[in-house]
Amino acid sequence: MTRTPERGAAPTDQPETLADLLGGRRGAVDASLPPVAFAAGWLLGGHSLWGGVGAAVVASAALAGWRLRRGDRPRSVLVGLLAVCVAALIALRTGRAEDFFLLQLLSNAASTLAWVISIVVRWPLLGVVVGAVLGQRTRWRRDPALLRAYGRGSWVWAASYVLRLAVFLPLWLGGQVVALTVARVALSWPLVAAVLAVSWVVVRRSLPAGHPGLRHPVAPTPAPAEPAGK
Numbered sequence: 085m086t087r088t089p090e091r092g093a094a095p096t097d098q099p100e101t102l103a104d105l106l107g108g109r110r111g112a113v114d115a116s117l118p119p120v121a122f123a124a125g126w127l128l129g130g131h132s133l134w135g136g137v138g139a140a141v142v143a144s145a146a147l148a149g150w151r152l153r154r155g156d157r158p159r160s161v162l163v164g165l166l167a168v169c170v171a172a173l174i175a176l177r178t179g180r181a182e183d184f185f186l187l188q189l190l191s192n193a194a195s196t197l198a199w200v201i202s203i204v205v206r207w208p209l210l211g212v213v214v215g216a217v218l219g220q221r222t223r224w225r226r227d228p229a230l231l232r233a234y235g236r237g238s239w240v241w242a243a244s245y246v247l248r249l250a251v252f253l254p255l256w257l258g259g260q261v262v263a264l265t266v267a268r269v270a271l272s273w274p275l276v277a278a279v280l281a282v283s284w285v286v287v288r289r290s291l292p293a294g295h296p297g298l299r300h301p302v303a304p305t306p307a308p309a310e311p312a313g314k
Contacts, residue, residue: 116272118144118168122184123265133181137172140184144168182259188268189256192248199242206231208238210283218299227301233290237283244279
């Protein structure tokens with residue numbers, strides 16, 4: 085049985101990386117600024133929870149306004165602002181500054197579970213995301229090589245969330261607000277950049293020689309039917 089690129093596919097793929105396709109740097113940097121503002125307000129206010137919350141919300145609102153002026157998608161901008169507001173409300177509700185990071189901790193736990201389940205059920209989230217960005221919908225799943233490659237690449241992303249949990253959980257349990265902030269920054273863009281690079285290498289090396297690349301899924305060609313009477 086032979087395999088051919090799907091209709092409309094070019095013979096070769098552009099040498100772009102997952103970072104080119106998915107971005108990631110802007111979102112990771114944006115996610116770092118409110119926690120830094122929170123820690124700064126908390127410290128400068130003499131461990132004032134209101135000072136930290138106020139600084140984080142103001143920083144997030146200013147960032148959201150700047151992103152909207154630049155023409156970014158309102159939904160993604162508002163989701164980021166909402167996440168900061170929810171984190172602030174949790175901290176105010178419990179009265180514990182470290183609980184400002186509780187939403188991030190829970191989010192990483194949920195993300196770990198989601199990525200692992202997606203691989204097990206053969207719907208790797210890396211393929212879902214890249215396929216959506218490339219406008220392929222689910223055509224990539226009909227290519228066994230791409231399906232396998234995306235599954236292997238997705239394990240890299242799952243491992244990154246496990247790493248965050250391993251770092252954040254003991255710091256949160258110990259009430260280490262400043263250390264949580266440092267970890268949040270260190271495990272945002274630097275980690276995202278590393279995961280994008282490593283998962284790209286894993287995906288590319290998992291594809292067989294001669295495969296046209298991510299943009300051009302190769303669908304199996306059905307075997308010709310045998311003549312009647314044989």
